Amino acid sequence: MSVIIFKDLNSLYIVLALVYSILACYVYYQLLSLYDTASSSGSIIALNTKKLFVMTCLLTAILRFMSFVSMTILNLAISDFHYDIQTQTSTDADNGFLEEALLVLFDFPDFCCISAYMLLIVVWADAYLKSRRHWLSSYRFRQAWILLYLIANILLYTAQVTLYSLLFLPDISQGIETVLIYCTLATFNLGLPVLWIVAYLYLEFKVRFYHQ
Numbered sequence: 001m002s003v004i005i006f007k008d009l010n011s012l013y014i015v016l017a018l019v020y021s022i023l024a025c026y027v028y029y030q031l032l033s034l035y036d037t038a039s040s041s042g043s044i045i046a047l048n049t050k051k052l053f054v055m056t057c058l059l060t061a062i063l064r065f066m067s068f069v070s071m072t073i074l075n076l077a078i079s080d081f082h083y084d085i086q087t088q089t090s091t092d093a094d095n096g097f098l099e100e101a102l103l104v105l106f107d108f109p110d111f112c113c114i115s116a117y118m119l120l121i122v123v124w125a126d127a128y129l130k131s132r133r134h135w136l137s138s139y140r141f142r143q144a145w146i147l148l149y150l151i152a153n154i155l156l157y158t159a160q161v162t163l164y165s166l167l168f169l170p171d172i173s174q175g176i177e178t179v180l181i182y183c184t185l186a187t188f189n190l191g192l193p194v195l196w197i198v199a200y201l202y203l204e205f206k207v208r209f210y211h212q
Helices: 009-040 049-076 092-130 138-167 174-211
Strands: none
Touching (some): 049 092, 092 174
């Protein structure tokens, strides 16, 4: 069994950036395939939930790629700040800024991943209704789900901007802010599967009720 040993973080960041660049190219190819399929049916301009989901995945991969590239550049520039990660021989201000910058760069795309997962629920709900016999209005349900998705995104990115803004305030402890950021991410990550189960039970009940 081969074991990859990364001598420094830059090697890991470069590999991850390469992986996400390949993923972004693959998702972009899938997006073009969707538009080619739509063009053959004469609906190339229409932006449905499936296309929006693929575009969100593409944005997530690009943000991940840019975050790892930025982290690599920041690590290479650490010597200009006279900062030693192991011994932390720089000033407290430099230490705090670099740690906060690395935290923001590493965690920033996580919120976009959560947004993509929420949109996946919308795509699934749309496909669920199309695959069942019922008297429900798929168009009205799609509008309601997208509205809920937009509201959830507003709350998500408002929390993100607020937490990252507070992170750079000198009067607030960085440890507390870090805990708040990860607690927020954990809340969304744990809440989304629960939301998916609730959505399944709700749609199953509505479809069966109106089908009878």
